[in-house]
Amino acid sequence: MKAIFLLLLLPFVLAGCAQIPAPQNIPWTSHQQQINELNEWDFTGKLALITPKERHSLNIYWLQSGDDFHISLTTFLGSTVLDVKKTQFGTQIIDNNGDLFFGMDTEVLINKLSGLIIPIDLLQQWIKGNPNDAIYQLNENNQVLSLSGIDKNRANWxxxxxxxxxxxxxxxxxxxxxxxxxxxxxxxxxxxxINHANMDSH
Incomplete structure (x- = not known):
């Protein structure tokens, strides 16, 4: 009877262990060191671009490997809007017509081809919650709550x-x-x- 009771209890014990939250209130210096050292990562999600006159919603995939990156913007149906790959040799972009373009300044090339204004240079750190070259405020868990920064065109974000x-x-x-x-x-x-070895496998 005791053995049966323990077997019945085991799933609840395991469930309780799985639901233990990760520790909060990590010191800011420790957290920033973690994200400073995070140079190999990717994410998937949604991106909404909103102006007073229009709104666009896209799927986004972003792979970062050191200073190189690959950003893919697609519609909800999977059609390519922009496919951006940046290496030490420059940036190449495939547009929604399948045409290939090349340039040395990613932000300028994106804006020229699509009209989109995205602070890619700074966003490589900001997207992780790392407030490089910005004034910032922390939340109660010592994570960045908000920041204010100026891009290379002197525009404030x-x-x-x-x-x-x-x-x-x-x-x-x-x-x-x-x-x-x-x-x-x-x-x-x-x-x-996180922790991708390189971009060649993608």
Whole structure:
């Protein structure tokens, strides 16, 4: 009888262990060191681009490997809007017509081909909640709540962060909103992955 009771109790014990939350209130210096050292990652999610006159919603996949990255923007039906690959040799972009373009400045090339304004250079750190070259405010868990930074075109961006979740022991934001003048970029990240060896396998 005792053995049967223990067997019945075991699933509840295991469920309780699985639901133990990750530790909160990690010191900011420790958390920032973690995200500073995080140079190999990718995520999938949604990106909404909002202006007073229009709104567009896209799927986004972003793979970062050191200073190189691959960003894919697609419609909800899976059609390519922009496919961006940046290496030390420059940036190549495939547009929605399948045409290939090449340039040395990713932000300029994206804007030229699509009209989109995305602060890619700074966003490689900001997307992780790392406030490089920005004024920032922390939340009660010592994660970035908001930041204000200036891009290379001297435009001011404000970012609000929410919904941090743990990925392999590191807290990463799953919702953030970038604001510049009348433009808003809203990221809803569904899944982070870290520690990719390189970009060649993707």
């Amino acid at each position: 404000i970012i609000d962060y929410s919904d941090y979740k743990v990925t392999q022991g590191i807290y990463l934001p799953h919702k953030l909103q970038l604001k510049r003048d009348h433009l808003r970029l809203k990221f809803a990240i569904s899944k982070w992955q």
